[in-house]
Structures are given as C-alpha cells and as structure tokens.
Amino acid sequence: MKSEIIAVGSEMLTPFRQDTNSLYVTEKLNSIGVAVAFKTIVGDRQKDLVSAIRTALGRVDILVLMGGLGPTEDDLTREAVAEALSLTLRRDATQVAALHARAATWRIAMPQNNLKQADVLEGATLLPNPNGSAPGQWLDTTFGGYRKLIALVPGPPHECRPLFDAECLPRIRAVAPPRAIAVRTLKAAMIPESQADKLLAPVYSAYSDIETTLLAHAGDLQITLICAKPDAEAARQRVDELAEGLEEILEDWLYSSEGDSLEQIVLYYLGLRQATLAVAESCTGGLVAQRITSVPGASRAFLGGAVVYSDALKTSLAGVPAALIAKHGAVSAEVAKALAEGIRARTGASVGLGITGIAGPTGATESKPVGLVHIAVCDPQGCDVLERTFRGDRQRIREWAAQQALDMVRRRLM
C-alpha cells in the first residue's frame, strides 16, 4: 500500500521552517510495511489544499494530513477535505462541550472561532488529542471507486506524534497487508567518502529485497538496512546476512552494529576499561565535550576538560609549557600531545585528549593552512598523534576534527 503525507502550513513554504513530523510518521509507516510515495507541503489556502488532497487521493491508498486543525481562520484542513470529497461538516455537541470545559479550566473566555475545532467530517471518527484542543479525524472512505484511508492529525509535534501512534497506526495496520519489517543500522567513522559506496555497493546491491540507505556527514557514515517480508524471521535473516557482509568490509571503521552514536560507543568502551576521559580542546572549542555530555550518564566516565582557546589558557589550564608553544606554534603535534598529557595530569583521568588546529576562515600561515588539525590521545601506555587537513568551512572543519578525535579515542580503547 502506498501513502502520501501532506504537511499543511504556509510557514513551511518559507526559507525558515521545515516540516519534521513527516520523518517521524514515515518511520512509523515503514515499520508496518507502508511506503511513503509522496510528500507534499502546501500553504494555508483552501484552493491549494483541495488541489493537493485530490491529487494525493488519485495516486495513493493512505493519506496523512498534518496541521491546519487549529481554531484560526488559517486552519482549513477540515474544510478542504470536505470540499475535496464533497462531504458535509457537522458541529459535534460533545466536542463543543469539551472545548467549553477546557476554556473554563484555563479561566479564559472562549472565542467563537474555537468552535471550528468541533466540526466533524461526515463519516469521520474523532481521534482524541490529549495534548491539545483540536482532535484528529479518521476517515475510511472511497474516492474514484477505490478505498482510501485519510488521517487528519494536528501539526504541533507533541500533539501529532502521540496521536499518530495511538490512533492512526493501529487503524492502518489493521488494513495494510501483514508485513514484518526488519531494520539494522550500522555506523562507521572516518571511512573516506569516495571509498564507502564503491566498497559497499557491490555487496548491498545484490540484496534487491533490502532497502539500503547511506547517510554520510563529516566523517560519520550511517547505513540503514530495511527489509519487509510477510515472514518476520525471513526478513530478519536477510538483514542480518547483509549486515554481516557489510561489517566484513567496514572492518574497524565500523563502530556500531546497532545504531549507537560514536560518543555512546566511546563511553561504552571507557566503562568497559573502567577508564575515565578528560579533553583539552582548542579549535573544536567544546564540541567534543558537548557531544560526549549529550549522552545521559556521561558523568560516570567523563570528568570534563578545558577549552583552551588562548595560548595562555593552554598553559594555565592544561599545563602546556609556554616554551613548547613558542617553539612549535600552538597548532603542532607537540602541543596536541602536551594538551592530552597535561589535561590527564591535571584531572587524574586515565585517558587524555588534546586537539589543536585552524578552523578558519582566518589564522592560516604559509606552512599551516586552514583545516590543519593535530590530535593526540594519551593513556598510561603512551600516545597516538595524528595530523589531518580537513576541507570545508569553519563549521565543517570543527565537525570533522571532533569526529576524528572521538574515533581516535575509540581506537585507542579497543
């Protein structure tokens, strides 16, 4: 069965805001074997909305409309579905009472306009919305002689998502042909982008029953395998078989077979080794610390560190000898190593990480280009030191450097 998602709202046709609910709803639809064939974004104009709804009903079986259910004049989704399907709207007395009760709780006078939210499409079921005033609606109907399922769900993510899960997904599952979906997500770090697909494509393209998606960003590669089959065990086996083949190629670029983030894996290895980590960051300016501390429970193995943007702080907070900076320059292998060793000594961490580089756009010298980064990881057994030159703008260079640094810690702990 094919589906379409229509996101309703003029703000999503500006350069400033993007629909994100559809990613969530897509994942949920895929999980019950329903593919999304089209996504449409349309503004708050009834004529445009009617056109989008009719087009969708002409090409898919399941239509999810997100947004346009609120109380304002701009909220036209109910009216547009009514027009597109020549249905009447009736005002539901129970719903009117509920809206009055809600307004009373909030001790506010209810504007007359609010009652729009009690308008129900002919033949539709109201879907309770515990997180907002506008209920969803569910319509099991026909269009052009074919059965069509239509879900109207509110736009705000904290209303849309739970309502879709609780009310829409079970209703679609009951109608969609039973299919089991197996999903695996592999993650790899710092594999050269030009090599990844060249190495992996010959393997995954032999699995035409598995949808393989590669997503690469600043040294992080996510490979998602999705297989839908009537039989759950068969789907799982196929996905596991392909995952094994890809893992073999990825070798130690692979850091997770279960979709974990690199920072989660670093914390996992730290726990396994009963080790602790501290960082001294210059060009990444707190990016590594921020990634690690985004993981709940990071405090068990991550002590903290220093953001040593100025040379003076490299000395005062991370114990890098001023003479070393004067001799080799702040961006050098020697200073990276001194940062890693210094922050270890200062904090008592078992593993120290030091990063220094030129994120740009300024700061380059004749011998040291923008993008040059030195990274060192030290533990009681010694140090790994790496020099890389990353390309891109300031943001990209910082992201690459942080990724490379975390990957070096992972490899050191492995």
Add this chain to the structure above:
Amino acid sequence: MKSEIIAVGSEMLTPFRQDTNSLYVTEKLNSIGVAVAFKTIVGDRQKDLVSAIRTALGRVDILVLMGGLGPTEDDLTREAVAEALSLTLRRDATQVAALHARAATWRIAMPQNNLKQADVLEGATLLPNPNGSAPGQWLDTTFGGYRKLIALVPGPPHECRPLFDAECLPRIRAVAPPRAIAVRTLKAAMIPESQADKLLAPVYSAYSDIETTLLAHAGDLQITLICAKPDAEAARQRVDELAEGLEEILEDWLYSSEGDSLEQIVLYYLGLRQATLAVAESCTGGLVAQRITSVPGASRAFLGGAVVYSDALKTSLAGVPAALIAKHGAVSAEVAKALAEGIRARTGASVGLGITGIAGPTGATESKPVGLVHIAVCDPQGCDVLERTFRGDRQRIREWAAQQALDMVRRRLM
C-alpha cells in the same frame, strides 16, 4: 507568479534524509518576489515523477525540479519531463565530448550510462554545472495553453545552489513582474513563548502587506518580516516601520535587529567593552563554549574555559572550594558563583560565566528536580546569579541553559 519545487530522490522519502535545497531555493525565489506555493518530494519512479510534474504544471507558473540528473538508472528527471510534456530527448554531441573529456581527466573509462547526462529536452537550454558532470536544463514552454518556466537542477547542494543562482535566478527575474523585496530579521532571547505572539500579533497583523514569521527554539525567537512591492523604497519603509513597532514591544528581550546570533552579539559587546570572557560549564558540558567558538574571530574576546563535569574538576580547574560543594551541593547558586569567579581568576578574563544544573534524566533529588539550573556571571563590578527550572528532555534543558547563560552575559555587558 507562483512556483513549485519538486525534490526528486527516494532517499528523501525515508525517515533518514530530508530535502534542504528547497529552503535555499525558496529564499532566492522570495528575494525576487516569487512565492513558493507547493513543495513536493517524490521518489525515483518515472510514473510518480510524471504525475508530480503534470500536477505542478497544472497549478503554478514556475517549476524547479531538483535532483535525478545523474548517470544512474535511478536518475529519471529528464525522461519524466519529456514524458509529461510529450517532448523528445536528443543526445547533445558537445555534451558527449565534454563527458568524455571529463572522464579522461580523471583517467577513468566512462561507463556507457554516463551519456544519459548528455540528453537534452527538445527546446531546452543546457545550464553549465561547474561543480559536477550533469548540466542543468532550462525550458521556457507552454502547458495547457499557459506559459511555464521549468528548471532542472542537480541534487547535490554544492551543485544545485551555485547553478540555481547563476543560471536560473536571472532567467526567472527577467520574466517575473519587477518587485522589490525588503527583509528584516529581529532576534530576541528568553521572552516567554506564551507571551511573544500575544504581544506581537496585534502589531504585525495590522501589516497585511508584510509576511511575518515567528520561529522559536529553546529561548531564541526569530522574527522575519518580508515585504514585496513594486517600489523598493516603499517596501523598505514598511518593513522598517513594523520593525520599529515590534522593537518597542520587545524592549531588552531584543538582542539584534539585523539577524545576528546571540553568540555574535555577546562577542560584539565584549569587543565594545574591551572585555574578555571565560566560562566554567557543568550541565551544558561545553555547549556555551562551542556556540561562542562557532563564530569566526571568537578568539579576540573568548579565552576559553573549563568543562567541569565532576566535582573534583570544579575544584581543580575552576577553583571552587570543595567545602562549598559539600555544604551547598554542586547544583547551587553558591557553586555557580564560585565557578564564575574561579574561572575569572584562573584565566584572567574580565567576565566569568558559571553554569551548574541537572540536565537529567537522572541526578534529581527531592529538593532539586531535573531541569534546575544555576547560572552566574561575574565581572569586577559584581555578579548576577539566576536560578531557573527548565522543562523538557536532556537536550532541551541543556539548550535552554546555554541560551539563558549567553543572554545573562549580554545583559551584564549592555
């Protein structure tokens, strides 16, 4: 004139990847007074693509197709436009030669499939693509008796965006009615979300000729005003007039009238006061340092700081007396102040910032809930200390705390 953007690619119908080119193209179209009425995302299936193209040509004047111009079997945009408009495709000899030359430079044998990229739609103009092998195409044609402008541009952002700017925008501008667009972006920090629209709507809704967009995220409010008029001066005057009215309401919540980020403004004020900043972060774990150092040239006023996740580091790196932590707990106003003062003393910065809190999901006690954050900003004249309890998950609490902290630094410097 109304336009539609069609993003082509099955990967954008998965939960993992989203079209982002359309935000860029929308901004450019808006800048010459062309509104985007629909966005459609469609997979790599010719039938679906033809349906999407015909639908678009039935409802808009300008169609921008992004993606599907590469050499693989999945690249079907050329074929789909040909089918939708009953046009022939002819293989362009010059383009074939260019593809061969390109392959020769790279010293690779050219697969036969590559020649698809030399297929030109009947009546189309080829648009040079300096960043890739597939040229764009421009079609000035009719559909259903109406004039239609159709642009085919490649999908990769670094090919799509420069090609759209250089080749498509001037061609659309030449046809679109001359309109000048005035844009202003106001930014405000920590204004309560429930108040923002209630305060601002009565003012901006009186300007029906200005499109006002409010975008709020974790204590950051962006207000964009767009006004299109035949006369440039008139458009600018209207936007400035509304901006002035909104600025009056926003008072000192407003931190920029020109779209700068909060971290840019903090660095601006630091420069103005010839002051320097150092930070000691616990629950935000480097997020504040990372935001500040994302601005090019941050090193002029930002010295660095400490990420003091463990209590021991609060003492060793930021000089917080262990007895103070023992007495008041790590999450307390006293420790926030000691962090700010300690990092000032350790680094010699004129302004010190200290943040301590409970980002969750664990770590709460009976008297200290998840979301509780203490923040202190100290300079030679004294300290500002604030206690807030933020709601949301770990990520949201950290983002709110970082925003609040930067805003306190701004207000201290004002």
